[in-house]
Amino acid sequence: MGPEVGTAPKAAASPGADTRSALRRLAGTRETSVIGALVVAVLAASLLVEGFASGRNAGFLILDIATIALIALPMTLIVITGEIDLSVASTLGLTSAVMGQLWVMGLPLETIVPLCVLLGVVLGAVNGLLVTVAGLPSLAVTIGTMAMYRGLAYVVLGDRAVADFPFEWTGGATARLPGTDLPWVVLLIAVLAVVFGVVLHATPVGRSLFAIGSNDEATRFSGISVAWTKLWLFVASGAVAGLAGVFWTLQYGSARADNAFGLELSVVAAVLLGGVSIFGGKGALPGVLAGVLLLGVIRNALSLADVSSDVLSIVTGVLLVVSVVLPTTITRLRERRPRPAPS
Secondary structure, three states: OOOOOOOOOOOOHHHHHHHHHHHHHHHHOOHHHHHHHHHHHHHHHHHHHHOOOOOOHHHHHHHHHHHHHHHHHHHHHHHHHHOOOOOHHHHHHHHHHHHHHHHHHHOOHHHHHHHHHHHHHHHHHHHHHHHHHOOOOOOHHHHHHHHHHHHHHHHHHHHOOOOOOOHHHHHHHEOOOOOOOOOOOHHHHHHHHHHHHHHHHHOHHHHHHHHHHHHHHHHHOOOOOHHHHHHHHHHHHHHHHHHHHHHHHHHHOEOOOOOOOOOOHHHHHHHHHHHOOOOOOOOHHHHHHHHHHHHHHHHHHHHHOOHHHHHHHHHHHHHHHHHHHHHHHHHHHHHHOOOOOOO
């Protein structure tokens, strides 16, 4: 049969229109906005702050954000599932304290380092089991273990500081890549970012994380083990926090029970600033890495401008609030926008 009277065949969408539509969608994402803000912040700091654009300062900036970047990788996956881990800084502090105590007892660092990472695995598993088996909310659990792990760090090491680690280890932690001003830890961050990025964005596991964050009940009925998945995420978070504890201790050459106190706020701020929804189900790892860099650039530029550490803490808090409030406000405004009547 021929076409009905009074109708006309619809024109196929042109390749140019498809490209423009894709570009508009890309420009409207949170990740693109964060990357754009990062570019603006770098340009402004380079023009306005003396010494910011130097290669030496770039190396210091990377070292300053390295621990945040490491811990933010598994934290991204946890928040996407609608959970959170606020014990990461205390896990770091406890592994640092244990590292110092084991060194005082005479163990070699070749043995201490894997033991500290294993300790992080155990601490993360405790969080995961309390959340998945006991059915407790992760916010309450990790606030509790945040205090407990930090207290255990003081039990292990007290107010002492262990600072007689071998120079080949402490110097190696801050060593630069040959021919550059970048520290070698940037390679560790890049490797772990690729691993977590592939898992999140290119595997069925990653798709299940987004599904869990959007609706964990529906995901459970679809046959995915929500509890098992969340448990392994907390284990990964603990392992990376333990590794970060080793790096922090060697970077600053000192094992202390109060190492990285309050760092969890910077990690959460970077993750949310990078476009991950605090309610779960949304986010992308490139945006989080951009968020980590943006936070680091702002703090580094303010430090070079002789701004006090108290103001830096205020800036971190403001960015944390904005990263939560702004997306929610935009979503509500879009929902209230009148929809065009169907033609």
